Amino acid sequence: MTVARDPSTAYVAALGGAPVAPAVPQGGWLERYEHLVGARTLRALEALARKLKGHRIVMVNTTKTGGGVAEILHRVVVILNELGIQTSWEVMEGDEQFFGVTKKMHNALHGHTQPLTEEDREVYHERTRIEANRLALDGDLILIHDPQPAFLIEHRREPGQHWVWRCHIDLSRRDESYWDFLKPAVARYDTAIFSHIEFVPPLTVPAALVPPSIDPFAEKNRDMSEEEVETICERLGLDATSPWITQISRFDRIKDPVGVLEAFKLVRTRRPSHLILAGGSASDDPEGAEVLAEVRENAKGVKDVTILELPPQSDIEINAIQRASTVVLQKSLREGFALTVSEALWKRRAVVASAVGGIPLQVLHERTGLLVRSIEGTAFQTIRFLDNPELRRDLGVEGHVHVRDNFLHTREVRDYLAVFARLLG
Amino acid sequence: MDQAPPAAVSEAFTFFTPSPLESPAGQVATDMQSLRDGIAACSEASLFQHVTRMPVRFPHAKDVPENDFARWAGDQMQMPEVSERLAFVGSGSSASFDELREALLGVLDRVQPRERKREAPEGGSFYFIEAHSVLAPLGVDARTPAEVIEVWPWIDLGSAFYHLVEAPLYGTSEHALIPWLREHGGKTMADSAEQVVRSSRPLNILLKEVGSRWRRSMIGRRLIERAEAPELERQREARAAMARLAGRLRGRGNKG
Numbered sequence: 200m201t202v203a204r205d206p207s208t209a210y211v212a213a214l215g216g217a218p219v220a221p222a223v224p225q226g227g228w229l230e231r232y233e234h235l236v237g238a239r240t241l242r243a244l245e246a247l248a249r250k251l252k253g254h255r256i257v258m259v260n261t262t263k264t265g266g267g268v269a270e271i272l273h274r275v276v277v278i279l280n281e282l283g284i285q286t287s288w289e290v291m292e293g294d295e296q297f298f299g300v301t302k303k304m305h306n307a308l309h310g311h312t313q314p315l316t317e318e319d320r321e322v323y324h325e326r327t328r329i330e331a332n333r334l335a336l337d338g339d340l341i342l343i344h345d346p347q348p349a350f351l352i353e354h355r356r357e358p359g360q361h362w363v364w365r366c367h368i369d370l371s372r373r374d375e376s377y378w379d380f381l382k383p384a385v386a387r388y389d390t391a392i393f394s395h396i397e398f399v400p401p402l403t404v405p406a407a408l409v410p411p412s413i414d415p416f417a418e419k420n421r422d423m424s425e426e427e428v429e430t431i432c433e434r435l436g437l438d439a440t441s442p443w444i445t446q447i448s449r450f451d452r453i454k455d456p457v458g459v460l461e462a463f464k465l466v467r468t469r470r471p472s473h474l475i476l477a478g479g480s481a482s483d484d485p486e487g488a489e490v491l492a493e494v495r496e497n498a499k500g501v502k503d504v505t506i507l508e509l510p511p512q513s514d515i516e517i518n519a520i521q522r523a524s525t526v527v528l529q530k531s532l533r534e535g536f537a538l539t540v541s542e543a544l545w546k547r548r549a550v551v552a553s554a555v556g557g558i559p560l561q562v563l564h565e566r567t568g569l570l571v572r573s574i575e576g577t578a579f580q581t582i583r584f585l586d587n588p589e590l591r592r593d594l595g596v597e598g599h600v601h602v603r604d605n606f607l608h609t610r611e612v613r614d615y616l617a618v619f620a621r622l623l624g
Numbered sequence: 625m626d627q628a629p630p631a632a633v634s635e636a637f638t639f640f641t642p643s644p645l646e647s648p649a650g651q652v653a654t655d656m657q658s659l660r661d662g663i664a665a666c667s668e669a670s671l672f673q674h675v676t677r678m679p680v681r682f683p684h685a686k687d688v689p690e691n692d693f694a695r696w697a698g699d700q701m702q703m704p705e706v707s708e709r710l711a712f713v714g715s716g717s718s719a720s721f722d723e724l725r726e727a728l729l730g731v732l733d734r735v736q737p738r739e740r741k742r743e744a745p746e747g748g749s750f751y752f753i754e755a756h757s758v759l760a761p762l763g764v765d766a767r768t769p770a771e772v773i774e775v776w777p778w779i780d781l782g783s784a785f786y787h788l789v790e791a792p793l794y795g796t797s798e799h800a801l802i803p804w805l806r807e808h809g810g811k812t813m814a815d816s817a818e819q820v821v822r823s824s825r826p827l828n829i830l831l832k833e834v835g836s837r838w839r840r841s842m843i844g845r846r847l848i849e850r851a852e853a854p855e856l857e858r859q860r861e862a863r864a865a866m867a868r869l870a871g872r873l874r875g876r877g878n879k880g
Contacts (some may be wrong), residue, residue, distance in 0.1 A: 243641040245758040304880040396751040399648050408753065490711040523859040533747065554699060563689055566698050572745060593686075600684045617643035617758040 248282035256286040257338035261347040297326040299524040312374030331409040369535035412611040418514035431519035442525035445475040450491040465578035541606040544598030549584040567598035571581040626741040636765040642757030657740040660732040675714040678835040680785040683827040700748035769810030770787035799805035
């Protein structure tokens with residue numbers, strides 16, 4: 200009988216020469232994850248990582264902080280190093296002009312179109328050329344995150360290297376002219392990774408599906424005592440006299456805040472409850488401001504409604520509000536992956552959500568939450584949860600387990616390792 | 625175990641852990657007819673992903689959800705009867721891919737023609753996915769069925785599922801655990817594993833059950849071995865066992 204454990208895969212961070220050095224807790228991230236996912240799951244990760252020993256991975260994106268991709272990389276890069284795979288993280292830099300173009304590109308790929316001018320293209324390609332000379336892209340496998348650094352491959356691909364493009368954005372409503380611009384670069388990659396099957400455009404290279412994941416130790420998701428939750432909610436001026444029904448989303452029509460309000464009005468005629476609609480500040484987003492005004496108008500005269508505009512970096516507040524809520528809603532008309540659903544499920548909340556985008560992967564109807572398609576359906580399922588603490592508890596527990604098995608960073612790392620192992624063999 | 629293993633077992637059983645690499649399979653269903661056509665045309669890897677892999681996709685669920693086709697028919701198409709039938713035919717994990725495909729198509733062929741073209745709601749299409757396992761040696765192997773019992777607690781759920789269900793289904797016989805147990809004198813172990821694997825219980829419970837059945841199956845054999853052991857050795861082992869028990873009791877006392 201042999202039960203091998205490679206001593207070099209001890210959970211010690213071994214970041215070497217990376218320009219971005221993410222923070223590592225004492226003992227490492229994997230040791231913390233072991234308490235959540237179990238030792239056997241981590242041994243399986245180690246086994247997969249052993250296949251990649253000796254290879255070097257380089258991750259590339261365009262920001263060290265802020266945004267979901269940077270958040271994920273701060274964890275994933277450390278975990279890969281703890282697993283014994285030398286992984287570095289390069290950040291492509293740019294000026295205001297470049298990021299203006301990539302912002303336009305990002306929006307257009309999401310479906311909000313502004314024409315891409317010849318000047319825009321020149322700005323984009325010029326910055327790519329400069330950064331291609333500067334960045335240390337000397338690994339065996341280069342993982343490029345999102346469209347901004349996608350064209351680096353044209354300048355830096357070396358024989359024997361494998362390049363993978365990881366697209367974190369939803370391309371299902373893309374502006375085809377932007378995609379036509381990006382397509383020639385994507386066609387040079389060995390594999391393209393997408394978060395959800397509905398986001399995959401027609402491709403000439405193999406596609407892999409790697410759903411996004413949440414960080415259970417982040418401020419937005421970490422455990423909180425009841426006292427801490429109470430203190431934060433008191434600070435926000437939230438009243439706890441009746442059960443909270445909450446939707447936390449930006450003020451955007453596709454999140455259907457007005458529909459949420461209508462559903463709440465139906466609930467409120469039958470059960471005492473309080474609606475919290477919380478979202479990021481709409482001050483720098485004209486469309487968001489318009490939607491927010493519409494919501495406020497609709498909420499006039501409706502009792503027990505709180506509309507909260509949260510400033511950026513409100514992760515702790517979001518965590519506390521979700522934990523204090525009896526029912527968490529995500530009544531979107533359209534969605535990307537909607538990882539906020541996993542965040543609520545992780546906190547064992549009772550979730551009522553629309554069956555769109557990535558939500559049905561997270562909410563299994565009557566198992567981890569309740570799926571809905573209408574305002575009346577939302578009201579009906581919300582009342583079911585309000586009336587039935589056992590149902591809330593049972594589905595909440597199952598939701599937590601489902602997220603633990605499928606939507607934590609360790610699973611995303613495993614999926615990346617599978618992609619790398621397939622390519623590097 | 626029913627009989628002593630052969631004296632010299634040359635080939636050890638090596639455990640692998642699989643990582644599922646998921647990718648688009650190409651088919652998209654927007655109504656029951658296109659679901660039927662998709663199932664008729666899709667790869668085995670797609671049937672594996674949407675039906676066979678359910679236990680390992682939800683290893684700790686209170687009970688394993690119905691397969692993806694059944695769930696889609698129920699949740700998106702609002703066809704509970706078809707959903708139930710698809711759930712039933714997809715629940716036999718040991719069915720070959722051909723049998724499974726035939727059974728699923730049999731259910732969909734019974735859908736009324738006027739219902740077949742009723743479209744899914746917006747955003748409710750079914751996209752077929754394939755899953756291919758990328759294998760890595762777990763660093764665990766066993767030379768005898770008894771050693772399989774010893775190493776079982778080291779085996780992750782994905783690995784156990786691979787060796788008990790996936791490898792036999794794909795005909796990767798060198799990775800199939802049950803035939804290996806049979807060939808190496810572990811017929812009872814093989815039979816009990818086979819029986820437990822057929823159950824629809826969640827994977828983590830199922831594998832604990834396999835482990836405890838195997839351990840129980842060893843009791844008789846261990847008793848015989850101990851009875852045949854020299855008196856001094858038996859006394860030494862008895863003292864060691866008593867010491868372990870006392871240690872455990874002391875531990876409990878401290879906690880209390």
